[in-house]
Amino acid sequence: MNAFRQHWLTWSVLTLGFAFLYVPILILMIYSFNESKLASVWSGFSFKWYGALFRDRDMLNAAWLSLKLAFFTATGAVVLGTLASLVMTRMRHFRSRTLFGALITAPLVMPEVILGLSLLLLFVSMGNALNGLGIGQFQPKGVLSLWIAHVTFTLAFVTVVISSRMSELDKSLEEAAMDLGANRVKVFFQITLPIIAPALVSGWLLAFTLSLDDVVISSFVSGPGSTTLPIKVFSSVRLGLNPKINALATIMVTIVALVAVIGWWWMRREERRRQRDMQLAMQDNG
Amino acid sequence: MGTGHTSNDKDTEDYLRIVDVRKEFDGFVAVEDTNLSIRKGEIFALLGGSGCGKSTLLRCLGGFERPTSGKIYLDGQLMNDLPPYERPINMMFQSYALFPHMTVAQNIAFGPKQDGMPKQQIEARVTEMLKLVQMEKYAQRKPHQLSGGQQQRVALARSLAKGPKLLLLDEPMGALDKKLRSQMQLELVSIIEKSGVTCVMVTHDQEEAMTMATRIALMDSGRIRQVATPDEIYESPTSRFAAEFIGSVNMIEGRIEEDMKDYVTIRAPQLPDVIYVGHGISGYEGQDVAFAVRPEKVQISKEEPAQPHNKARGKIEDIAYFGSHSVFHVRLPTGFKMMANFANQERWASEGMTWGDEVWVCWGENEGVVLTT
Amino acid sequence: MNAGIGRVLAKLVPGKRWGVIAIPYLWMLLFFAIPFLIVLRISFSMRDQTSSPPYTPIIEYIDNAVTMKLNLSHYATLVTDSLYVQAYGSSLWIAAVSTLLALLIGYPMAYVISRLSPSARNVAMMLVVLPSWTSFLIRVYAWVGILKNNGLLNGLLMKLGIIEEPLKILYTPLATYIGIVYCYLPFMILPLYTNLVKHDNRLLEAAYDLGAKPWQAFLKITLPLSRAGIIAGCMLVMIPAVGEYVIPEMLGGPDTLMIGRQLVNDFSAATDWPRASAVAISMLLLLLVPILIFNRVQQREMEGKLT
Numbered sequence: 015m016n017a018f019r020q021h022w023l024t025w026s027v028l029t030l031g032f033a034f035l036y037v038p039i040l041i042l043m044i045y046s047f048n049e050s051k052l053a054s055v056w057s058g059f060s061f062k063w064y065g066a067l068f069r070d071r072d073m074l075n076a077a078w079l080s081l082k083l084a085f086f087t088a089t090g091a092v093v094l095g096t097l098a099s100l101v102m103t104r105m106r107h108f109r110s111r112t113l114f115g116a117l118i119t120a121p122l123v124m125p126e127v128i129l130g131l132s133l134l135l136l137f138v139s140m141g142n143a144l145n146g147l148g149i150g151q152f153q154p155k156g157v158l159s160l161w162i163a164h165v166t167f168t169l170a171f172v173t174v175v176i177s178s179r180m181s182e183l184d185k186s187l188e189e190a191a192m193d194l195g196a197n198r199v200k201v202f203f204q205i206t207l208p209i210i211a212p213a214l215v216s217g218w219l220l221a222f223t224l225s226l227d228d229v230v231i232s233s234f235v236s237g238p239g240s241t242t243l244p245i246k247v248f249s250s251v252r253l254g255l256n257p258k259i260n261a262l263a264t265i266m267v268t269i270v271a272l273v274a275v276i277g278w279w280w281m282r283r284e285e286r287r288r289q290r291d292m293q294l295a296m297q298d299n300g
Numbered sequence: 301m302g303t304g305h306t307s308n309d310k311d312t313e314d315y316l317r318i319v320d321v322r323k324e325f326d327g328f329v330a331v332e333d334t335n336l337s338i339r340k341g342e343i344f345a346l347l348g349g350s351g352c353g354k355s356t357l358l359r360c361l362g363g364f365e366r367p368t369s370g371k372i373y374l375d376g377q378l379m380n381d382l383p384p385y386e387r388p389i390n391m392m393f394q395s396y397a398l399f400p401h402m403t404v405a406q407n408i409a410f411g412p413k414q415d416g417m418p419k420q421q422i423e424a425r426v427t428e429m430l431k432l433v434q435m436e437k438y439a440q441r442k443p444h445q446l447s448g449g450q451q452q453r454v455a456l457a458r459s460l461a462k463g464p465k466l467l468l469l470d471e472p473m474g475a476l477d478k479k480l481r482s483q484m485q486l487e488l489v490s491i492i493e494k495s496g497v498t499c500v501m502v503t504h505d506q507e508e509a510m511t512m513a514t515r516i517a518l519m520d521s522g523r524i525r526q527v528a529t530p531d532e533i534y535e536s537p538t539s540r541f542a543a544e545f546i547g548s549v550n551m552i553e554g555r556i557e558e559d560m561k562d563y564v565t566i567r568a569p570q571l572p573d574v575i576y577v578g579h580g581i582s583g584y585e586g587q588d589v590a591f592a593v594r595p596e597k598v599q600i601s602k603e604e605p606a607q608p609h610n611k612a613r614g615k616i617e618d619i620a621y622f623g624s625h626s627v628f629h630v631r632l633p634t635g636f637k638m639m640a641n642f643a644n645q646e647r648w649a650s651e652g653m654t655w656g657d658e659v660w661v662c663w664g665e666n667e668g669v670v671l672t673t
Numbered sequence: 674m675n676a677g678i679g680r681v682l683a684k685l686v687p688g689k690r691w692g693v694i695a696i697p698y699l700w701m702l703l704f705f706a707i708p709f710l711i712v713l714r715i716s717f718s719m720r721d722q723t724s725s726p727p728y729t730p731i732i733e734y735i736d737n738a739v740t741m742k743l744n745l746s747h748y749a750t751l752v753t754d755s756l757y758v759q760a761y762g763s764s765l766w767i768a769a770v771s772t773l774l775a776l777l778i779g780y781p782m783a784y785v786i787s788r789l790s791p792s793a794r795n796v797a798m799m800l801v802v803l804p805s806w807t808s809f810l811i812r813v814y815a816w817v818g819i820l821k822n823n824g825l826l827n828g829l830l831m832k833l834g835i836i837e838e839p840l841k842i843l844y845t846p847l848a849t850y851i852g853i854v855y856c857y858l859p860f861m862i863l864p865l866y867t868n869l870v871k872h873d874n875r876l877l878e879a880a881y882d883l884g885a886k887p888w889q890a891f892l893k894i895t896l897p898l899s900r901a902g903i904i905a906g907c908m909l910v911m912i913p914a915v916g917e918y919v920i921p922e923m924l925g926g927p928d929t930l931m932i933g934r935q936l937v938n939d940f941s942a943a944t945d946w947p948r949a950s951a952v953a954i955s956m957l958l959l960l961l962v963p964i965l966i967f968n969r970v971q972q973r974e975m976e977g978k979l980t
Contacts, residue, residue: 024785028797031782035804035858038815041825045818098697102972105694114694115972116965117701123908123967125916125960127933128953131940132708135950139711166704169697174971189364190397192384195414195462204410208401227808230918244810251814251923255821263811270806278799291445 039267046260063257070258073246080226080243083157087164088221092214094165095172095221100202102173103180121170130234133163137235155237163235164228168221175220179213180206314373315340315498316361316466321370323356330356332522333370338515343492343499345513347506347545353522354502355470361500362391362468375465385414391468394475396455398443404454405430405439411462429457432491449480456488460495467492469501473508485511506546510534518542534594539673543592548627550598550638552591559585564670566591570636576609578665583672593668598640600628601660602653611662614638616655628653630661709957716950717743728947747951756935757952761959763930767846767921768914771853772907775861778854779906783865784895787872798866805859813852813923820848820924844926852920857913861906868902869895901970908967912960932956 046064050057067073098118105111121129137154144152153159183206191201207214229244236242250256316338323331331353338344346354359365361372363384372379379387390411399407408429412422430436433453443451452475459467472488473481489512492499503509509516510530517527518541526533526542537543544551554568554575566575566589575591583589605611617637618629628640640661642653653659718728729744751757786797804812819825820843827839842848872895880890918933925931932952940949 020788024788027781027785031778032800034778034855035801038812038819038855039804039807041819042811042815094697094700097694101694101697112972114698114701116968117705118697119968119971120964121705122971123912123960123964125913125933125956127916127918127936128712128956131936131949131953132712133704135711135715135946136704136708162704166700169701184395184397186393186395186397187399189362189384190391190393191399191410192364193362193389193391194411194458195385196410197383197385200414205399209399223806227810229810244808247808247810247814248919251810251817255818259811259814263808263814266811267807270803274799274803274806278796288444291442295441295445295447295450 039263042260043264043267046257046264048257048260051255051257063261067258067261072241073243073258073262076241076243076246079157079240083160083164083242084222084225086161087168087225088218090161090165091168091172091221092176092218094169095176095217096214098169098173099177099180102177118173119170121167122174124167126167126228126230129167130163130231133159133166133231134234137162153237155235155240157240159235160232160240160242163231164225167228167231168224171224172217172221175217176210176213179210183209315375316500317371317373318357318361319371319373321357321360321367321372323353323360323365324368329522331360331367334522334524336517336524336527338498338500340498341496342514343489343501343512345509345516346500346502346519347504347509347513347516348519349504349545351521352519354519357519358391358468358470358500358502361466362389363387388462388465389468390459390462390464390466391470392455392459392472394471396443396451396475398451398454398458400443403440403442404435404446407443407454408458408461411458415462425461429461432460432495433457448476449484452476452484456491460491460497463495464497467497467499469499471503472501473503473505481508482511488512510546518545520545536669537592537671540590540592540671541673543590543669543671547594548639549592549594552593552636554589554591556583556585556587556589559583559587563665566670570634571632572612572634573609575668576665577668577670581670583670587672590671591668592671593663595627595639596625596641596643597667598638598661598663600630600640600642600653601662602657604660605662607662610665611660612638613658613660616653616657616659619653619655628659630659712950712953715947716747716954717745718947718950719744719746720945720947727944744947747948748955750948751951751955756930757932760930760932760935761955764915764917764932765959767849767853767929767931768911768917771850771857771914772861772911774850774854775858775910776903776907779858779861780865780903783862783869783902786862787866787869794870798863801859801862801866805856809856810919812856813920816848816852816855816924817843820851843924844928846925846929848924848926849921849929849931852924853910853914853917856920857910860909864905864909865899865902868899868905872898905967905970908963912963912967915960916956 047059047061048056049060049062102115102118134154137152137159141152141154187205187209188201191205192198196204227244228242229248232242232245233248236245247259247262251259314337316336318334318336318338321331321334322329334357336344346357348354356365360367361379363379363382363386367380374388379389399410402410405426408426409422412425417425426439427436430439433456435450435453435457438446438450438454443454446454452472473484476484485508501509501512513530515527515529516533518525518533520541526538528536533542534546537546540551543549552566552568552570552575554566554570556564557567557574558565559581561580563579564577564581564583566577568575568591577591599605604613612632614630614632616628617631620627620629623644625641625643628642630638630640632638638661715728718730721727721729782801786794786801789797817824821827822839822841822843824843826842827836830836831839842851876894876898877890880894881887885893915931916933916936917931918937921929921931921934925934933956936949936952936956939945939952
């Protein structure tokens with residue numbers, strides 16, 4: 015394919031593709047400033063929907079709950095995910111390893127309705143069992159259930175991210191540390207963990223996003239006092255268009271875009287610094 | 301083998317003892333029942349091609365593999381049940397394995413820190429090590445800011461920082477380019493000897509082993525074929541494998557015709573006359589043997605040599621010019637090609653002989669080795 | 674029963690470093706594996722709105738004897754009732770069509786991006802993945818405003834005079850296709866890109882050198898080599914799409930039958946937990962083989978066995 019045709023093809027595919035991906039979002043953002051409630055009529059620029067959004071107590075409470083939940087979910091998922099990754103990448107020989115692997119990776123493609131239903135039924139059974147044994151009240155639908163459910167389904171994704179980094183880690187680094195006198199625990203905390211830290215961060219961010227965005231599983235296991243933001247949004251959009259949601263969407267997109275740009279810029283800077291360092295090393299012939 | 305013992309050797313002789321060590325992986329035998337005795341302070345090389353088991357044996361010493369059977373003793377202490385972090389053994393890895401998130405100084409300090417050495421002592425140690433490998437200026441650099449040769453020095457310093465009883469080197473020159481290699485080989489030996497540590501190294505490069513080691517164990521398919529000093533292994537190989545692995549050699553198959561007390565003749569189809577060996581060997585008439593003579597022991601001349609035996613006529617088929625010497629490949633009428641080295645002691649000395657010339661090759665009666673294995 | 678569990682656990686969890694293994698293992702056993710067993714058990718029960726939880730027990734003590742009542746009526750219904758049969762068929766069809774569309778859009782994009790310079794492609798991939806970091810719900814919502822009868826698309830088309838009556842797209846299966854493709858497109862592009870970017874350019878150069886035209890080289894070399902990526906992408910889209918609930922609920926309207934919607938309906942609207950459980954089990958069985966395939970490939974990738 016000659017250069018011109020390839021160029022033309024590349025540009026048209028990219029333009030169309032990215033347009034498809036981004037135009038709906040842009041439209042959403044633009045209409046958050048629309049004075050009118052209707053989608054097809056532009057009646058003027060206004061911030062009034064943002065105001066309405068911030069006056070909506072329920073919405074704000076739900077947002078706060080979702081943020082807290084996402085934070086603790088991400089943290090729990092990263093801790094468990096690191097342990098699971100250790101098992102997947104470093105422990106080669108034990109029975110039922112395939113079972114373990116299947117348990118860890120299955121949620122990646124499992125339809126959420128199945129996950130939600132099964133978890134709720136589990137919590138109900140657990141609640142009955144614990145109440146029956148007199149150990150205390152366990153609320154099948156509540157914040158604790160939400161947390162457990164979120165950690166369970168995000169664990170798969172986090173484990174994929176962390177274990178892929180761990181398997182790339184040069185084993186001789188860990189062997190060298192052991193050779194120099196560090197036992198396995200010390201090796202993990204002094205060598206392994208610092209080196210795979212970026213993967214832990216991206217795993218954490220991934221779990222955070224997934225938790226923040228989940229509506230199906232949360233619907234099953236949340237109770238009246240534990241409404242998450244996605245649940246709130248879902249119930250309000252079922253009733254029709256709601257420009258407050260547009261405002262919310264714009265805020266979320268802006269935050270995500272900012273974080274992404276900052277992250278990318280920071281990584282570029284690190285990469286360039288590395289390049290400079292390596293050049294430096296080449297130059298002097300110590 | 302093993303000439304030149306002094307009375308002190310008895311104490312230092314079995315510093316590292318490998319006793320009947322065997323390592324199997326799922327039925328595949330990587331290391332066959334191996335026995336080695338290594339003296340204190342020597343640089344001992346495990347030499348062999350890939351898959352011969354040398355790296356596996358080294359990893360058993362380091363504690364990264366558990367021998368299927370057998371015992372390893374260091375300075376009288378049994379090592380088998382000790383994990384790597386409890387052994388007084390340190391290893392320099394082929395990839396150096398420098399911790400990328402730590403500076404040079406922190407890398408070197410890592411070992412002593414694990415031992416709980418007080419901070420000042422650690423600092424003093426690090427400085428001492430940096431001086432030993434001449435990397436004082438680079439203490440605060442990170443590994444990716446160093447060149448290959450510099451990284452190697454840091455790796456060496458790190459593995460010596462704890463003053464181990466045994467130092468293991470895994471293909472120490474593997475990651476360096478050729479020019480750097482020769483220079484570093486001698487430097488490495490000097491540093492190791494200065495620190496006085498006993499050293500076991502693994503390599504596939506025979507030149508490296510010959511240059512650096514005090515003794516070499518030649519390995520093949522999990523077995524040790526010969527243990528000797530470099531010159532012994534070169535001049536007195538005990539097997540075809542050893543003769544062919546180190547340096548180049550003319551290998552001639554034949555059968556013993558006369559087996560006398562002080563001479564032996566060998567009938568070889570590849571040579572026109574019998575080979576005359578000027579000493580007796582422990583063999584018998586009719587035995588199939590191989591006669592190995594190195595190219596530098598074979599003389600090449602235009603005129604017929606005076607000696608009665610060990611000579612043949614042939615045509616120059618190939619000349620490989622190496623600058624310092626030339627290797628003449630001479631095709632004998634029997635079809636056999638013999639290699640003869642010619643040192644270019646005078647400029648343009650080998651000009652006289654060229655492709656297609658008829659020449660004579662000859663060698664002394666004690667310059668070859670008779671091999672039965 | 675506790676001793677039994679102990680023995681089972683001991684067999685499942687190996688000797689030395691079991692502490693590390695045990696924690697995530699137990700977590701997943703408890704919160705992932707066991708729930709499925711519970712769902713299975715409940716699917717054999719009957720709805721009982723008088724008790725809490727609202728289903729009848731299977732194992733009962735009647736006259737000092739333990740009797741087990743397995744009710745298979747729900748499974749029978751799933752196979753015979755046209756509603757469910759249609760829902761299964763419709764789910765599979767919608768998921769398949771959406772996957773195909775996603776592949777047709779995603780492959781060219783992944784291909785083109787993989788051919789860019791390294792820094793350009795990193796930026797491009799970041800832009801591809803970025804939308805999926807924003808709320809999924811909101812991205813579906815965006816299409817509501819666009820596809821409505823008096824929404825943006827119709828408004829635009831009518832203003833341009835291309836149509837006179839608004840097109841009914843929202844609350845039809847078409848909207849569901851659009852929604853699924855839109856939301857899952859990054860999941861199709863990602864594995865395709867990961868695969869394509871590893872292709873050795875020299876293979877193509879060798880093909881050109883031997884006289885192949887670009888489209889031939891593509892068909893004979895690039896396409897077959899990207900097979901693993903295609904399978905991964907299709908699995909990542911199709912399997913969850915079969916059980917989708919939010920997209921058909923917000924965009925599909927009453928005519929879009931999907932099994933995920935049916936499950937939620939049975940569960941909340943009809944409070945028929947046993948029926949919903951049976952639906953869940955049947956969905957699992959339906960998806961079992963693709964899930965297992967995906968699992969195998971994913972596991973080996975995680976262990977670092979695949980390059």
